[in-house]
Amino acid sequence: MKNLVKFLILGFFAVSLFTSCAKQPTQEINDTKAAVEAATKEGADVYAADELKKLNDDQTTALDEIATQDKKFFKKFGTAKEMLAKVKADAEALKATIPAKKEAAKNAALTAQQEARAALDEAKALLEKAPKGKGTKADIEAFTADLKGLEDSFPEVQAALDREDYFGASNTAATIKEKAAGVSEQIKQAIEKVKGKK
């Protein structure tokens, strides 16, 4: 009976030693935070904002679990470690998807820029072909001014591309393309008007 009591007391201390002195998974915490930070820096806040938010939430949940365990007498960080490992893996996976998303947005912006350039060039070429004379001079001057205005706006596309604002660049380019197409249409109508007069 005496031995049993001794055994129980020793067992209790042994368990206490291995559980209450379990340390926070500091390395895992730091690694996970670094992985989430790296995904953010890669551009997840722009190209995968919802996924990044989920990642941050999962990280908070894992840290809450650590805080809970930290306050317990018998600390068990196994679940928290698993959660951290999952967040880290998810962060790395998310980071890996960003370059492709960024590239797709960049390509879309570059295509929009080329299309806007083509629309501007087409309008200019049309204007060059327009019959010049006293009857058309005023219209030509007006369209030239319109196209100059669009040309002035065109560098905004490149400026947006340079600061990696691909969505902004696409938007500006699409607008210039639409306006240039509108001017082309007006030039065509003016040419038709002159033809009709002859």
Add this chain to the structure above:
Amino acid sequence: MKLKTVRIFVLTGLLVAAVSCQTPPVPPEVEQAKDQENELWRAGAPVYATQQYIRYLSSLRLAKGKLIKEKAKFGWFRDYKEVQAEFQAVLKRGQTVLQSVQEEKALKSRNLTEQLEALRERTQRIWKLILTVNETQLVRRSLAQAEVAMMETEVLLDKKKYADLSRKIALIQFHLSQAEEAVFSILERYADEVQVETWRRWAMETISESRKKGTTAILITKLERTLTVYREGKVAATYNIGLGKYGLSDKLHAGDEATPEGRYKVIKKLPQSRFYKALLIDYPNDEDKKEFSQAKKRGLIPRRAGIGGLIEIHGGGEDSLTGGCIAVEDGVMDKLFSGVSIGTPVTIIGSLESVAELLASLK
């Protein structure tokens, strides 16, 4: 038997204790708060209700802290009542934040939409003002830039990107201001009451002379782009005209592509002209020569520039862009040619009405 009863009693007691001391479940408000935080983030609380959101997050952290503390206790000793109350308060606060976000967004959207509407009206006013003006290159250039930015705002408004939208609105305002500056520089003279009064006087004198002498007279109004024929002081006909690139300016020297202002006479009728038929007027008159000489002395015109001449009313069409002459449709030219004789007064004025009010509306 007695021992058996005691055993049953103890076991039942233990069972009841075990059941009653079960670990209580985490209150549902905890999960609801998590969902709410996500909803707030998606709604844009960090942007549209920053301070409130920070306070909300701080209260959420406190509640979580209490939850963690409670969770750390042995299951039998956990009591989530306080935690539940804390999370209920957080949910209530979150609801208020969400409402603020929605109100702020609605207000922002309304304000920006109103601003955009005002800018659209401003653009239309500029277009209205420049419809009869040829020297609009600078204006149209700025308007084209403003319109590009204006079209972009539609996408931004749709995507609720209000910060980007505000930047675009500032850009539109800049381009419109430039356009307005250009309009002002062209039309300033047309808002000068003394100048407009002089033009009115010339017009009245011309009409009065036509009435008194029973003759034909021509009044050309540059801003309205009209040529009116008066017979015995009464309007016989009004036609549309075309002017030069800088037609609204008063002619000062050769090559300035401006149309002169003053009281002239038809001095030659040309049945065959480069532009169908033409009526040559006596520009420069004595007043023009005086102005030319003064402008030259003040260095307002190039030293080698001559005063110019050969200002005509000719055919070719009202949509012509002349070098300073007045163009009309060929059919109109036929009527003028037959109805006008050498010596017919031709008075060219800027406008009978001041544009001061119109220009003021741009400000």
